[in-house]
Amino acid sequence: MQKDIEIAVPPHHIDNMETILDGISKSLNVLPHRIKHFNILKRSIDARSKTIVYRMQVRAYIDEDYVPTEQNFSYKKVTDSKKVIIVGAGPAGLFAALQCIELGLKPIVVERGKDVKQRRRDLAAINKLGVVNTESNYCYGEGGAGTYSDGKLYTRSNKRGDINKVLQIFVQHGAHQDIMVDARPHIGTNKLPHIITAIRETILAYGGEVHFDSKLTDLIVENGAVKGIVVNQQQEINAEAVILATGHSARDIYELLHHKNILIEAKPFALGVRIEHPQTLIDQAQYRCDIRSEYLPPAYYSLVEQVKSRGVFSFCMCPGGIIAPCATDVNEIVVNGWSPSKRNNPFANSGTVVQITLDDVQGYDPLRMLEFQSAIEQKAFEAGGGNLVAPAQRMVDFVENRLSIDLPKNSYLPGTKSVMLDNILPDFVSQSLKGALPLFGKKMKGYYTNEAILVGVESRTSSPVRIPRDKDTFQHPQIKGLYPCAEGAGYAGGIVSAAIDGINCANAILSQ
Structure with a gap:
């Protein structure tokens, strides 16, 4: 007999098969020796309460031998095929x-x-x-x-x-x-x-x-x-x-x-900035701790808000990550983020973007959204002053319309320059971000801070053409x-x- 159940496992026992077996046994009210095998189907961190656990979806085989099945990919020799x-x-x-x-x-x-x-x-x-x-x-x-x-x-x-x-x-x-x-x-x-x-x-x-x-x-x-x-x-x-x-x-x-x-066809897309915080700050907010346990991965977040009927959301969040220069042509700035497998860099970054609709860019040219996107990237390059130096601003300074006197240490290797991002982003994008960021801070303690840096521009979230x-x-x-x-x-x-x-x-x- 097979049973699919969910069990909770402490982070420090995530790889302890005896603990997992014990949890299955108690959940099913079945003696451990009757459980011939189990497969972990899915697992995720549950940090909603003070005690953090991994939620595991498990398939248990009770009084039944497990016969492993592997998906074989039947590749064929196609040298002379169509x-x-x-x-x-x-x-x-x-x-x-x-x-x-x-x-x-x-x-x-x-x-x-x-x-x-x-x-x-x-x-x-x-x-x-x-x-x-x-x-x-x-x-x-x-x-x-x-x-x-x-x-x-x-x-x-x-x-x-x-x-x-x-x-x-x-x-x-x-x-x-x-x-x-x-x-x-x-x-x-x-x-x-x-x-x-x-x-x-x-x-x-x-x-x-x-x-x-x-x-x-x-x-x-x-x-x-x-x-x-x-x-x-x-x-x-x-x-x-x-x-x-x-x-x-x-x-x-x-x-x-x-x-x-x-x-x-022209297609809606999203435009904004990449926001970077110290990873320790994100860990403290999400795990409600002073120091993250060695058994927990660097924390991530996902945030979304409606500001005057326009969506603002985090995108491609990178715990322990790095902001990367992703331009594909000269004289443009495009930023993205990535993480190594261990996610062990000291910063956490995420694209934070605003919906751009077809009504925001008037006309009938199918390339108009692309041209709009490109113009913003070129303005970002000019503001940075060349060599892929990116325009940037501290978070609270941005919301309160102040030029940042200095910028925090960050992961963007070509370098950052303090500018007023309002001079690069379209007004409706700036205003949407300014409305959303303090609200994000209410959802996640510590998020809204001048320790965070906004780096422009995050513009390649999706294609502006279909x-x-x-x-x-x-x-x-x-x-x-x-x-x-x-x-x-x-x-x-x-x-x-x-x-x-x-x-x-x-x-x-x-x-x-």
Whole structure:
């Protein structure tokens, strides 16, 4: 007999199998020897009361032997199979490629950036010299934006596809088994490159292709159907199916489609700043303690507020993290955040952003939201004074309209400059943030403080453009064989949801 139950376990006993077995025994009122096996299905921290515990969802096998089952991915040799071009080697592209191999299709992945190892040099130049390689940076390159910005695997995309399959593929390629059970699974920027490399090796081993420094510069379309692509303005690659998984920062792709009169649409997105606190402050607030227990992970938070009918919310919260410069072009500032697997840096940061609606940016141009986004990023660059120095302000100073005399120590390596962020952000964004931050402070003790720094701008939360597609076939409504995919097309928001969308696009190709 199998029983699914929930038990509470003290943090210092989280890995103690005897304690967990005892908890199961007491919960079910069954003697321990009758419990032949148990699996932890999910676990999460419950810090709502003074006594902090882990809540565990457990499946117990009572008087029944446990027979382990593993999901096997039946990859096939596809060297001579039908070709599918996949543009972009982010999570959507890589998981689309793996799914193609499962289905007996040959994926040809083209990536404008470099492999994960080569990307490191370009990231070092960004952080130390303030120099952006426009084809290899935090957004472009093998693994996409997620490779060097954390590897958070938390998602609400339960209805889009098989989340467990995505997690199992990560485990199969080197991720820790904990991601299968943690409520907020996380791999860490220090570990992701090895996992991404292993996924590439699987693609190659079964006959797929992966090409770096290969930028899509044109689509070959005949009689309303895609026939292939042009790479680097010279090389043609032919196939009758193209998955467009280019990510939300590939602005040239939107411009290419618009130039070719291929339908795209303006899309709402969110804009704001990245806010950083000392991690100890967040720990004290969330765990209600002076010093965080060694058995508890650095604390995270999630905050949301309505200010005059406009949503303000935290986004991509990074405990023990670092603020990263994520510009993809010269003369712009874009910030994001990431954490190593241990989340052991002294700061906690989170994007804190305001909804931008289509009504906020008047006009009919499908690129108008993108141009609005770009203009703010350029203003941030000018305010910082160059070399990717970011404009910044202390939190209370920002709300009370004061220039910060100095700035707190922070994790943003290119450096910060004290400015009035009101001069960069649109007025309705500034006013929404100013209304929300004190309210966040009422929800979380210690949050509203001048120890916190606001760094601008957090502008790439999602794509400001949507590439439409049919909800059943996943194809573009005008172009047969063109499959807009994941974040860059406006259909995903994070590593797992992007991976699921890549899998769904590959499945759609086979069904055609």
